[in-house]
Amino acid sequence: xxxxxxxxxxxxxxxxxxxxxxxxxxxxxxxxxxxxxxxxxxxxxxxxxxxxxxxxxxxxxxxxxxxxxxxxxxxxxxxxxxxxxxxxxxxxxxxxxxxxxxxxxxxxxxxxxxxxxxxxxxxxxxxxxxxxxxxxxxxxxxxxxxxxxxxxxxxxxxxxxxxxxxxxxxxxxxxxxxxxxxxxxxxxxxx
Amino acid sequence: xxxxxxxxxxxxxxxxxxxxxxxxxxxxxxxxxxxxxxxxxxxxxxxxxxxxxxxxxxxxxxxxxxxxxxxxxxxxxxxxxxxxxxxxxxxxxxxxxxxxxxxxxxxxxxxxxxxxxxxxxxxxxxxxxxxxxxxxxxxxxxxxxxxxxxxxxxxxxxxxxxxxxxxxxxxxxxxxxxxxxxxxxxxxxxx
Numbered sequence: 167x168x169x170x171x172x173x174x175x176x177x178x179x180x181x182x183x184x185x186x187x188x189x190x191x192x193x194x195x196x197x198x199x200x201x202x203x204x205x206x207x208x209x210x211x212x213x214x215x216x217x218x219x220x221x222x223x224x225x226x227x228x229x230x231x232x233x234x235x236x237x238x239x240x241x242x243x244x245x246x247x248x249x250x251x252x253x254x255x256x257x258x259x260x261x262x263x264x265x266x267x268x269x270x271x272x273x274x275x276x277x278x279x280x281x282x283x284x285x286x287x288x289x290x291x292x293x294x295x296x297x298x299x300x301x302x303x304x305x306x307x308x309x310x311x312x313x314x315x316x317x318x319x320x321x322x323x324x325x326x327x328x329x330x331x332x333x334x335x336x337x338x339x340x341x342x343x344x345x346x347x348x349x350x351x352x353x354x355x356x357x
Numbered sequence: 358x359x360x361x362x363x364x365x366x367x368x369x370x371x372x373x374x375x376x377x378x379x380x381x382x383x384x385x386x387x388x389x390x391x392x393x394x395x396x397x398x399x400x401x402x403x404x405x406x407x408x409x410x411x412x413x414x415x416x417x418x419x420x421x422x423x424x425x426x427x428x429x430x431x432x433x434x435x436x437x438x439x440x441x442x443x444x445x446x447x448x449x450x451x452x453x454x455x456x457x458x459x460x461x462x463x464x465x466x467x468x469x470x471x472x473x474x475x476x477x478x479x480x481x482x483x484x485x486x487x488x489x490x491x492x493x494x495x496x497x498x499x500x501x502x503x504x505x506x507x508x509x510x511x512x513x514x515x516x517x518x519x520x521x522x523x524x525x526x527x528x529x530x531x532x533x534x535x536x537x538x539x540x541x542x543x544x545x546x547x548x
Contacts, residue, residue, distance in 0.1 A: 195470045196433045198426040225415035229433065232420040235389040242387045242420065279386045 167207050167341040171355050173200060174320065180347045184322065192319065193226035193291050198233065204341060205234035208289065208317040211339040212238075215314045217287045219243060221280070221306065223262070223273060223298055230319060231289040238287070243280065245273040245302060258308045260301035273301050280309035288316040293340060296327025303336055315339060323356050358398050358532040362546050364391060365511065371538045375513065383510065384417035384482050389424065395532060396425035399480065399508040402530040403429075406505045408478045410434060412471070412497065414453070414464060414489055421510060422480040429478070434471065436464040436493060449499045451492035464492050471500035479507040484531060487518025494527055506530060514547050 179187040191197040217238050222231035223245045231242045247262070248271065257274040264271065280286070286306045293299055299316055306313045315337035321328050323343040332338055343356040370378040382388040408429050413422035414436045422433045438453070439462065448465040455462065471477070477497045484490055490507055497504045506528035512519050514534040523529055534547040 189467065190469070191432075194434065194437070194467060196423060196426075196435070198423055198432060199430075201423065202427070225419060225435065225437070228416060228419040229423040229435075232387060232389055232392065232423050233427075235387075236393070236424075239390075241382075241389060243385065244387070244416065244420075246385070246416070276380065276385060278381070 169203055171342050174342055175353060180349050196229045201230055201233040204230060204319060205237045207341055208234045209237035216285050217314050218285045220289050221286050221302055222289050227290045230291055234289055243275060245275050247271045247273055258305045260304045262301040263297040275305050280311055282310035284311035285314050286311050287314045291319045293318040293321040293327050294325045296330045299331050360394055362533050365533055366544060371540050387420045392421055392424040395421060395510060396428045398532055399425045400428035407476050408505050409476045411480050412477050412493055413480050414493060418481045421482055425480055434466060436466050438462045438464055449496045451495045453492040454488040466496050471502055473501035475502035476505050477502050478505045482510045484509040484512040484518050485516045487521045490522050
C-alpha cells in the first residue's frame with residue numbers, strides 16, 4: 167500500500183534494536199484519514215471472504231480495527247491484556263510475549279463474544295515475532311470459530327512471525343512488509 | 358441520546374458495587390454502527406467549537422474517539438497507562454485512580470503530540486469519579502493547550518466526578534447520565 171509506505175518513510179523513525187517508531191500516525195497519535203484508507207484496503211483484500219466479526223488486541227489495534235470495521239459492517243472485539251493471576255468469569259485465554267516490552271502477559275476475551283458460528287478477521291498494527299497474532303488465533307480456535315485471516319498494517323519481514331503464522335495456515339495480508347531497516351540506511355520494503 | 362439510553366437498558370447489566378456492564382456493545386465488544394451515531398452526536402454538541410485534536414485514554418476510549426474523530430476531521434491521541442516507575446522521554450504525565458480496579462496508575466502523552474496551539478476535545482466512555490478526566494485535563498493544561506470540553510458516553514450521575522469536573526470549569530457533554538441504578542429496579546436516567 168503505497169500511501170502507507172510513503173508515510174512510514176516520511177514519519178517513521180528507526181531506532182536501535184529493530185524498533186520502528188510510528189507513534190506520530192499509527193499507535194500513539196492516530197491519523198484517522200490514513201486509518202480510513204487502511205480500512206478500505208483491508209476490505210479490498212478480504213472482499214472474497216465473509217467476515218462476521220473483527221478481533222484485535224488492546225491498545226493500539228483498537229483504532230485501526232474500529233475504522234476498518236465500518237467497511238465490513240461488523241462489530242469489533244478486543245482482547246484484553248491482563249497480569250491478573252486469577253482470571254474470573256467465562257473467558258478464553260492465551261499468552262502473548264511482547265517484542266517491545268520483553269514480557270509475557272495473558273490475553274482474554276469473554277466467551278460470549280466469540281461463537282462457533284463466527285468468521286473472524288484479526289486486525290493488528292504490527293506483526294513481528296508473531297506472538298500476538300498466534301495468541302489471538304488460539305482464542306478463535308478455542309471458540310471453535312473460523313479464522314478468515316489477519317490484516318496487519320506493518321509486518322517486520324526480517325523477523326520470523328510472518329513465516330510462522332503463514333506456515334500455520336493463516337492467511338496474512340500485510341499492507342507494508344519491511345525487509346530491512348537501519349538507522350543510517352533507512353527502510354527497505356518487500357515488493 | 359435516546360438510541361444510546363435504549364441500548365443501555367436493553368443490553369447493560371447492573372452489578373453489585375455500582376458496576377454497569379456494557380461490554381457487549383461499548384467496551385469489550387464494540388458496536389461500530391452505534392459508535393458512528395455517538396460520534397455524530399458529539400460533533401453536533403461541539404459544533405460551535407473549533408477542535409484540532411481528540412484526546413482519549415487507553416483502552417476503551419480509543420474506538421469511540423477514532424470513530425468520532427471522522428466527524429471532526431482531526432487526529433486522535435491516546436494517553437497510555439503505565440506502571441513503569443521510570444518514565445523515559447519527553448512526556449506529560451498524570452495520575453488516574455481506576456474506579457473499577459481500585460488502583461492508581463500513571464498516564465503519559467508524548468509532548469510532541471500536545472502543543473500550546475491545540476484545541477483539545479477529550480472523549481471517553483465513562484465518567485464516574487472523574488479521575489481519568491481530571492488526569493487528561495491536567496495533561497492538556499501542562500501542554501498549555503486549550504481544553505474545548507469533554508464528550509462522555511455514559512456518566513454515572515450518582516458519583517461525584519461530573520460535578521467536580523464541571524465545577525473546575527470544563528464543559529462536559531454526557532450522552533447518557535445515570536441518576537441511579539439497581540440490580541432489581543433497573544436504571545434511571547437524568548432528563
